[in-house]
Amino acid sequence: MHFQFYNDYSETAHPACMAALAHEPTQQLAGYGLDDVSAQAADAIRAVCKSPKAAVHFVSGGTQANLTMLAAMLRPFEAIIAAQTGHIYSNETGAIEATGHKIIAMPATQGKLTPASIEAAVAAHPWEHTVRARVVFISQATELGTVYSLAELRALRACCDTHGLYLYMDGARLGAALMSHDADWDLADIAALADVFYIGGTKNGAVLGEAIVIVHPDLQVDFRYHLKQRGALLAKGRVVGSQFLALFSNDLFQSLAAHANACAERLQNGLLAMGVAFETLSSTNLIFPTLPNHAVEQLQQRYGFHIWKKVSDTHQTIRLVTSWATPMDKVDDFLNDTRLALAEGNS
């Protein structure tokens, strides 16, 4: 089978995550997330976030985290502001709308939402004939692999405060963002700036699971009711809890993301050196090179990856994703094969 750069959830799990799950498999634990393993994992997350009063809940996936939490934050007529490239708008099959809420999608630059676009969204929704904006949704890293800087996050926070908006961060790839060269913040900064965020485990070495961190006290109330109602309350909370306990021991969360980023960086730099153009330059584990059609076709013979978009009759942008498990020699193979393919096209 071809080596795949499709995504960062192609492999099951890092051995340490698997071992955590397999530890004492017949030990009896409390159900529905009230077990000791989940409690310890929540403590570990609160510690790394320096947010001792945060509520931490574990769910099985990102769309579930988004729809359960966002619906819990809104009254029926309230809406979410997101980038047009935002996952909830472009890639979740109307999961948010299915809970009754509109997403106000704004044009984004390199996947990022700006205070100016938030203000434009608020201004366009001034009265009872329109929804009212209530939550700002951002992804960190973004769906284009870019990362909000601390200054950008502070500006978004200030804008939210001015307009009475909650700030929600989708952290499906928060690990990759954290280990990016562009990250001048840590998880404690995130917890200080966002009202709610989630830390992605599925895409960073866990068997499965995301940790929702609710910082704002108003949003902590009754959240277990929302989890249960949306089918997100796992009978065996430990299954996800154990994953996060492993990830936040010995800096595993950080080291796995750092490896994925290093693979992507080597890919991106290697391609740049060949003169390849990019949709946007990424500092995380997703990269978006634009290649001639013939090169794309040739690479598809040996690798799996998504076509991101057709750029012209002769070129396409592809998406390459690396993971905690990507072997560096596969990166080098891909670079060599690309070099050959490009050379062939030019001959």
Added chain:
Amino acid sequence: MHFQFYNDYSETAHPACMAALAHEPTQQLAGYGLDDVSAQAADAIRAVCKSPKAAVHFVSGGTQANLTMLAAMLRPFEAIIAAQTGHIYSNETGAIEATGHKIIAMPATQGKLTPASIEAAVAAHPWEHTVRARVVFISQATELGTVYSLAELRALRACCDTHGLYLYMDGARLGAALMSHDADWDLADIAALADVFYIGGTKNGAVLGEAIVIVHPDLQVDFRYHLKQRGALLAKGRVVGSQFLALFSNDLFQSLAAHANACAERLQNGLLAMGVAFETLSSTNLIFPTLPNHAVEQLQQRYGFHIWKKVSDTHQTIRLVTSWATPMDKVDDFLNDTRLALAEGNS
């Protein structure tokens, strides 16, 4: 810590399920349930159900299975008929209603719905000023541990056919039902009679997961859209797929359930022999003995279990649940301790 008879998901997983999950953890597989492991598991289920055209989907939990599938089966004004003791009505925090649908709850006998009660429900909802009944929801085993016989299932099916209703079966404890002495049917019978059912893994030895089996072809269409929209489409489908591949190899599904049932049967028979009364007699892994208050209090010092209901000022019914992992000596300990507690009360 006390030994727990709270439920059948207190332990993480049977070693064979864990091993299946841990097998080749860095093998790259397709995302979102389109992987080979999930495909093999689906084939295994189709084979045991003798239902080669059934669609099989894997999700992480029972409430999620129920809300995703049932909402997919209904137009906005259509409703579900269920027993008042049915899990979706009594124990899922309005998950079904949150998708916009009413549950018509009917009185049940020993947790079972009858053709007569279905007909009463249909008759009470005759026109556009009422919802229209469209799905009959039953649990096999029921929430009271009882099991529908083949004759009962056939009668329900006939009633559904008469009234244009789908038959949906919640199989969170389908393994326990299957291995019950009251089961005069097999999984192929279930597939022949129900339009949709799910096979529970979470409560029968899997790490987590339920397998939704859609027999009716109309209901198979576009179901992956529903899964994604409700947050039920796992990025790593193999996580659940591998569990079912293990459960349906070497009759593991059957043997685990048989053990849980045997423990419960020994408990029930032992208590009956002491003259203990029961809310209802169960042939699966949930039993409901009624004990004097002092005995309940004494047993609570050493065991964990739920109080089901207060029967009188002097007696309470408790719920005891056994699992694939329950050690038989704990069963005997419980019986001995109960004998002592009852004797003490009589002295």
Added chain:
Amino acid sequence: MHFQFYNDYSETAHPACMAALAHEPTQQLAGYGLDDVSAQAADAIRAVCKSPKAAVHFVSGGTQANLTMLAAMLRPFEAIIAAQTGHIYSNETGAIEATGHKIIAMPATQGKLTPASIEAAVAAHPWEHTVRARVVFISQATELGTVYSLAELRALRACCDTHGLYLYMDGARLGAALMSHDADWDLADIAALADVFYIGGTKNGAVLGEAIVIVHPDLQVDFRYHLKQRGALLAKGRVVGSQFLALFSNDLFQSLAAHANACAERLQNGLLAMGVAFETLSSTNLIFPTLPNHAVEQLQQRYGFHIWKKVSDTHQTIRLVTSWATPMDKVDDFLNDTRLALAEGNS
């Protein structure tokens, strides 16, 4: 055409309501309920309710009032307690569930909910695996024509206060209730006891419309957003506003309801004098006599009315509804025809 006792909205409108609507038809008024006519009507309602801070909104029908207001009162996992005979549970096609909320239906006596049944409902929903009860829904008059006394209302209010519940009153027939011999309260009492109620115009002489009176200040906030979102905000608010201005001038609201009640009372007393049994005795404009089948069939030749239920093989309960427009001689005709029909059956 037969004379109809089907309902109290068979006739278009009382002349005074029609005149109010037709007054200055080309006068330009503000849209969406912000007009002067609606403002005056709201003032008139606040005055009669002695509730100067109440918010008053006008909508076109009762189901719309119920679904818009109740959905606005609840968070996603919260539910409504209602009698099984309550209109929202039995007769609104799942309109409440379609907004995402469960109705906890409790057995009722003569259409009434009691503090005991509310407490039972609350006790049965104690944690995050169940919905949380948040609103108590009652109808005044009830769907069986009965009326809550002041003592009963106070007891419900006290029960709501104890359990942190809102009290909502469906007043589709509040006029009939108010003018009932059983009413030892006035509209000011209603406003003092209920958090929200609506005053029905459609069934008491108006062209159409209901006035929602929101007493509790928390529930007043942003309600126009809810109205707009549910399609309940009329472009020409005056259409309903003018109706209520007419109804609350010169005691028209009271006198129309008094007439309807007087007709029903005469019917009920006349039938009682013939030895006819009743499902329940009503003090408003709905009555429920039980008649032999042959008498029902004979009366159907000359009158329109609903069959309420089959009581036995030989008897049926029917529902007779009178209105502000019912001619008293039709009442007497009906009594005479019933006397003849009953005599014939006995001959």
Added chain:
Amino acid sequence: MHFQFYNDYSETAHPACMAALAHEPTQQLAGYGLDDVSAQAADAIRAVCKSPKAAVHFVSGGTQANLTMLAAMLRPFEAIIAAQTGHIYSNETGAIEATGHKIIAMPATQGKLTPASIEAAVAAHPWEHTVRARVVFISQATELGTVYSLAELRALRACCDTHGLYLYMDGARLGAALMSHDADWDLADIAALADVFYIGGTKNGAVLGEAIVIVHPDLQVDFRYHLKQRGALLAKGRVVGSQFLALFSNDLFQSLAAHANACAERLQNGLLAMGVAFETLSSTNLIFPTLPNHAVEQLQQRYGFHIWKKVSDTHQTIRLVTSWATPMDKVDDFLNDTRLALAEGNS
């Protein structure tokens, strides 16, 4: 009070509509839209639409028509394609999303959707990770006063057929569109091309009401259930039915719209003659002139109208709406006052 060009529902109703409503006010008619008056009105509409098998339903307002019908047309994961200026997207407080569905908003030119933008929307939603487009929503006339030509409608219809999409037309101002100089179609063409449309009464002389015309037979099934569930089934269907019976007698519908259009045309032409620029040129009863700030302020002293948008620091676009009841001398007054205001600014 100032004369208002705010909208076309400032006046209550045309005398003929009022008279129709007031006709025989105590005649007993069947409830919930099953009355003879509504039946006659439906027949009249089917006749003018040359669509003898169309189903016709009457509701109280446009948002209600849109949300009830569109939700009825969709399965949970299906979505609507609309122009960004479309009423359901920009001006209905998330009413559609509150029923669970996403609106895919596309850029519009002069308020119109094109086959190209529909195709772009379809292409961007190809699989189960995105919603599926199912309905195309257009407004005729558009929210900018423009009118789709027959060729444009046919092209949209062909595009819908190609992609398996329903075509839904919001006809809040269908009368104005029909009487526009740009209309090279009649109502029979509309019925032949759209799957569903509604004919607006509220903005064209009726007391209130819209007539939903369901041409596609699949969409006719069970629609009364949807009406009831959304609070849109009026107890007294005749209230709206009578309005449409009046409007479709003696070409009242056409003549009222023609008057409104004539007023707007005189305004637009008069302003054009003064050199005023327009956001877009309209052929219906909404016009969008751009005026210097000082002229706007001066006109606000004597007239009511909405500011549409700020064009620059010195100019604003305003929206002027005329109605069936607009006196032509008020049009001339406005033109004179504008001429004076502009002259003053230039002096």
